[in-house]
Amino acid sequence: MKIEQIHHVAYRCKDAKETVEWYRKYLNMDFILAIAENEVPSTKAPDPYMHVFLDAGKGSILAFFEIPNSPPMGRDINTPEWVQHLALSVATMDDMMSVKAKLEADGIDVLGPTDHTLFQSIYFFDPSGHRIELAVNTGTPDMNKKLDTVKWDMLNEWAKTKKAPHHADWMHKKELSS
Incomplete structure (x- = not known):
């Protein structure tokens, strides 16, 4: 068996309607489905919820649960906020910068663009x-091949040392090493 694709990724939200409207407004995602029940189908727990689904492109679905009877949302205080995130592809820098301008015009803070060599974000x-x-992907086939060649060496070195291996330092130096 091999996984075909991600069916959907689900997160909790504070307000389902606000979430749907926000993702439609800023990321142009279509609202495709809502499911609401008073009992969780898998556990049979009596816990009302609203489950909304958004089209994230090419068969990808982003979903959210609003669960009003649970304690307020929080985050893992032991994990830096930059670690847990959802990365979405857009076709061009112009598309990305247009979203940035729209967000900033409405007072939403935006960091970047950040140049990761393989992509800008x-x-x-x-x-x-x-x-x-x-x-926005900016990598080349040559860059991808160089990274593919060293991925296992990097992972194995990390597993032993817990220090960043230097196999792909060229990405941060903006030049391809030989």
Whole structure:
């Protein structure tokens, strides 16, 4: 068996309607489905919820649960906020910069663009506090091949030392090493 694709990724949200409207307005995602029940189908727990689904492109679905009877949302205080995020691809730098301008015009802080060599990206938070990254691929087949060649060596070195391996330092130096 091999996984075909991600069916959907689900996060909690503070307000389902606000979330749907925000993702439609800023990221142009279509609202495709809502499911609401008073009992969780898998556990049979009596816990009312609203489950909304948004089209994230090419068969990708982004979903959210509003669960009003649970304690207020929080985040893992032991994990830096930059770690847990949702990265979404956009086609061009112009597309990404257009979203950035729209967000900033409405007072939403945006970090970037940040040059990761393989892609450029911006970062911001949705109304529920989830960090979102928009990314535009800028890598070349040669760059991807160089990274593919060293991925296992990097992972194995990291597993032993817990220090960043230097196999791909060229990415930060903006030049391809031989």
